[in-house]
Amino acid sequence: MAIYKALTIAGSDSGGGAGIQADLKTFQELGVYGMSVITAVTAQNTLGVQGVYPMSTEAIERQLASIGEDLRPDALKTGMLFSGDIIRIVAAAIDKYGWKQIVVDPVMIAKGGASLLQQEAIDAMIHKLLPLADVVTPNIPEAEAISGIRITDLASRQQAAKRIYEFGCKHVLIKGGHDADSEQATDLLYDGFSFKEFTSRRLVTQHTHGTGCTFAAALTSGLAQGRPITASLQLAKSFIHAAISEPLHIGSGHGPTNHWAYQQGVRAAQKDEATRGVR
Ligand SMILES: Nc1ncnc2c1ncn2[C@@H]1O[C@H](COP(=O)(O)OP(=O)(O)O)[C@@H](O)[C@H]1O
Ligand SMILES: Cc1ncc(COP(=O)(O)OP(=O)(O)O)c(N)n1
Numbered sequence: 595m596a597i598y599k600a601l602t603i604a605g606s607d608s609g610g611g612a613g614i615q616a617d618l619k620t621f622q623e624l625g626v627y628g629m630s631v632i633t634a635v636t637a638q639n640t641l642g643v644q645g646v647y648p649m650s651t652e653a654i655e656r657q658l659a660s661i662g663e664d665l666r667p668d669a670l671k672t673g674m675l676f677s678g679d680i681i682r683i684v685a686a687a688i689d690k691y692g693w694k695q696i697v698v699d700p701v702m703i704a705k706g707g708a709s710l711l712q713q714e715a716i717d718a719m720i721h722k723l724l725p726l727a728d729v730v731t732p733n734i735p736e737a738e739a740i741s742g743i744r745i746t747d748l749a750s751r752q753q754a755a756k757r758i759y760e761f762g763c764k765h766v767l768i769k770g771g772h773d774a775d776s777e778q779a780t781d782l783l784y785d786g787f788s789f790k791e792f793t794s795r796r797l798v799t800q801h802t803h804g805t806g807c808t809f810a811a812a813l814t815s816g817l818a819q820g821r822p823i824t825a826s827l828q829l830a831k832s833f834i835h836a837a838i839s840e841p842l843h844i845g846s847g848h849g850p851t852n853h854w855a856y857q858q859g860v861r862a863a864q865k866d867e868a869t870r871g872v873r
Contacts, residue, residue: 599627600818601661601693602811603684604673604701605634605646605710610640611850612704613673619767619853620811620833626818629665631657633684635677636710640803640845643708648676654683662691669695669818673811674710675815678718687723695817699810700736705803705848716740725762731810732758734772750783753825755781755784765823767813771805779835783827792827794835801849803840808851809834831857 607613614630621628637645641757661667670693688696696846700719702711711719720740724730734745734813740761741754745768749794755766770780782791812833816826836859837851 597627598625598668598815598820599629600633600714600811600814601630601670602673602814603630603633603658603665603670604807605636605676606632607636607804609637609639609802609845611640612807615805616671616804616853617671617811620808621815624789624815624829624833625852625858626815626821629661629667631661631728632686633680634674634710636674638704640847640849642706642847643704643710644668646676646710648680651683653678653774655678655687658691658854659684659688662687663691664789666691667693667695668820669697669819671697671699672697672723673807673810674701675715675719675723676710678715681715681718683720685718685726688726694728696727696729696815696816697725697817698730699806699809700730700732700740701806702736702739711783711858713783720761725760726740727763727765728741728811728817729765729767730758731765731769731806733769733806733814737768737837739867740826751782752784752789755782755789757839759784759786767827769806769809771802777824781827781831782823785823790824792831794831797838799838799841800847801851803850804847805834805838808837808853 602617618628628664635649741757743754765785779796783790812830816829833856836855840855
């Protein structure tokens, strides 16, 4: 049996809903061997972010080298990178080790408002990391910050995607979770030629902590397994929809998504199929 390996380069969320923890849970659920490089530790729960503690650049470089010298990832994702220095170190490692299938989730601000990326780092994100990305997955505020274009409708979202594409990434996927007025959660893909939409029903819930990390980790899992980009995005959309559909109701604030839900649905469908076959 082939073992596909995925790497997440991101921050730790002590509450387990976002960051490294969400990524590793998603990799595991989708049958991919997960590895991690931790860029920062956050003290975080469903009520918000109580502390941010970046790792030393030496510790990050050492983790990247440990992976690079022994365990080649089939795909990798970046999440919270916090500073321009960390972004430059990560970009240099991607280049040095020749890693492929790069998903850049340009994490900037947690849903509660805490800053997870220093303002000065946006420039490094744009000029060092985006040119290495196979897919960059901004939410609407992140797409606005990167493109400098205010997104108010489909036309401005398309314009922002085109602008971000010009920074050198192969695909831009602007997520629609923040478009609260819409009855649908629509993610928009641009590949330099045309647009494609990935749509699901918008679920009304406050338990959406970690949706972006989980979505990008599911996309990375698909790419690690050798699926094409659109099939990987479809997988990610199905995974996150299931994870939001069946919240765990833990904590007293914005709870995490349910990383078990997708596979529980797959198993239930298989059981159904098997039962029908017996009849
Ligand atoms: N309420 C919701 N109902 C259904 N899908 C959602 C909802 N909120 C977010 N999503 C989906 O979750 C994924 C992550 O999107 P988003 O929440 O915008 O990212 P982020 O966590 O980075 O802000 C996207 O595929 C988006 O369409
Ligand atoms: C450590 C860490 N990394 C990333 C995030 C942001 O995660 P995201 O999936 O965008 O979810 P929200 O925080 O916006 O709910 C995070 N919070 N912590």
